[in-house]
Amino acid sequence: MKALVKERAEPGLWLTDVPEPAVGADDVLVRVRRTGICGTDLHIRAWDGWAQQSIRTPLIVGHEFAGEVVEIGRNVTDVTVGDLVSGEGHLVCGKCRNCLAGRRHMCRATVGLGVGRDGAFAEYVVLPATNIWVHRVPVDPDVAAIFDPFGNAVHTALSFPLVGEDVLITGAGPIGLMAAAVATHAGARHVMITDVSEDRLDLARKIGVSLALDVSQATIADGQRMLGLREGFDVGLEMSGHPSAMRDMLANMTHGGKIAMLGLPSQEFPIDWARLVTSMITIKGVYGREIFETWYSMSVLLEGGLDLSPVITGRYGFRDFEAAFADAASGRSGKIILDWSN
Numbered sequence: 404m405k406a407l408v409k410e411r412a413e414p415g416l417w418l419t420d421v422p423e424p425a426v427g428a429d430d431v432l433v434r435v436r437r438t439g440i441c442g443t444d445l446h447i448r449a450w451d452g453w454a455q456q457s458i459r460t461p462l463i464v465g466h467e468f469a470g471e472v473v474e475i476g477r478n479v480t481d482v483t484v485g486d487l488v489s490g491e492g493h494l495v496c497g498k499c500r501n502c503l504a505g506r507r508h509m510c511r512a513t514v515g516l517g518v519g520r521d522g523a524f525a526e527y528v529v530l531p532a533t534n535i536w537v538h539r540v541p542v543d544p545d546v547a548a549i550f551d552p553f554g555n556a557v558h559t560a561l562s563f564p565l566v567g568e569d570v571l572i573t574g575a576g577p578i579g580l581m582a583a584a585v586a587t588h589a590g591a592r593h594v595m596i597t598d599v600s601e602d603r604l605d606l607a608r609k610i611g612v613s614l615a616l617d618v619s620q621a622t623i624a625d626g627q628r629m630l631g632l633r634e635g636f637d638v639g640l641e642m643s644g645h646p647s648a649m650r651d652m653l654a655n656m657t658h659g660g661k662i663a664m665l666g667l668p669s670q671e672f673p674i675d676w677a678r679l680v681t682s683m684i685t686i687k688g689v690y691g692r693e694i695f696e697t698w699y700s701m702s703v704l705l706e707g708g709l710d711l712s713p714v715i716t717g718r719y720g721f722r723d724f725e726a727a728f729a730d731a732a733s734g735r736s737g738k739i740i741l742d743w744s745n
């Protein structure tokens with residue numbers, strides 16, 4: 404089968420022929436239809452410091468996918484050949500304290516699809532049935548392909564009650580954009596999103612946020628004034644990974660405000676801890692999805708009319724992966740989809 408492989412420990416990805424994966428008794432074999440390009444895939448392609456530390460070559464990359472089940476292992480009962488499925492890309496150990504207690508999303512030994520084991524940028528991918536999500540509610544295959552990052556957005560956005568609240572999102576990358584759609588849909592009063600890319604702020608405007616603010620031109624405090632807020636934001640969603648965004652968010656929260664932090668900073672940085680203490684602010688770190696609780700929420704949010712179509716800005720055949728990756732790396736696009744249908 405064709406697959407996008409990190410063959411060598413140097414920048415680049417290679418489209419090559421590799422053997423089809425073997426299907427174990429508890430596994431599901433999926434014919435991949437669409438995949439989404441994630442920041443993680445860009446790191447692996449660029450072979451930056453994180454990738455050099457985390458990746459062993461050769462590796463089939465990619466973890467955001469949707470496809471059709473073509474074979475099931477003999478122990479698999481709830482997945483059927485022909486089902487449209489996506490997959491949870493965090494493979495958990497099943498043995499640690501959290502796994503045994505049913506908190507699989509807090510597994511201390513998670514292995515990432517397309518990071519710690521062969522991934523989904525291929526004609527076929529195999530996963531344990533326990534990582535498969537069957538789309539029982541009809542869904543656009545492009546949207547099905549991005550359930551993994553959509554799940555990051557849902558997990559973060561629904562970490563704290565939003566109804567009637569004023570929400571600040573820092574970072575209008577694909578995940579920040581999806582979080583904005585979720586927060587708006589879930590009944591926030593104002594949703595303000597910040598970025599330094601006008602293209603991405605324009606995408607946020609299409610989603611229908613209250614204010615999309617360019618923080619290279621104005622401050623979050625200016626944004627508060629434009630919205631007529633008097634006491635700061637109630638809920639903050641940090642989705643940029645940039646220290647200045649987190650600091651400015653902290654300075655603009657109401658007393659007792661809640662922050663869910665998904666953005667991954669590349670190194671340590673100082674914040675105003677005294678402000679955090681005296682304003683009684685809660686910060687929650689968010690990693691991945693709350694597995695199938697989040698997958699359930701995603702399906703029903705879409706069924707209830709949540710529209711993610713403005714977030715998908717590029718579609719390419721898998722043979723044009725170089726152009727697709729360049730588009731995704733431009734910092735101006737929304738989600739980029741690779742089509743593996745032919």
Ligand SMILES: NC(=O)c1ccc[n+]([C@@H]2O[C@H](COP(=O)([O-])OP(=O)(O)OC[C@H]3O[C@@H](n4cnc5c(N)ncnc54)[C@H](O)[C@@H]3O)[C@@H](O)[C@H]2O)c1
Nearest residue numbers: 574576577578597598642643644645648666667689690691
């Ligand atoms: N915790 C997790 O499980 C998890 C999973 C996926 C991604 N992430 C992280 O979440 C973040 C969002 O992911 P993404 O794919 O949307 O990333 P992205 O890099 O595409 O988006 C980040 C956005 O932040 C913007 N930005 C830069 N400086 C800013 C500032 N000072 N204020 C506001 N915005 C600023 C950038 O222009 C960019 O549009 C990244 O940091 C990513 O590494 C975390």
Ligand SMILES: [Zn+2]
Nearest residue numbers: 441467551552
């Ligand atoms: Zn991803």
Ligand SMILES: [Zn+2]
Nearest residue numbers: 496499502510
């Ligand atoms: Zn575990």
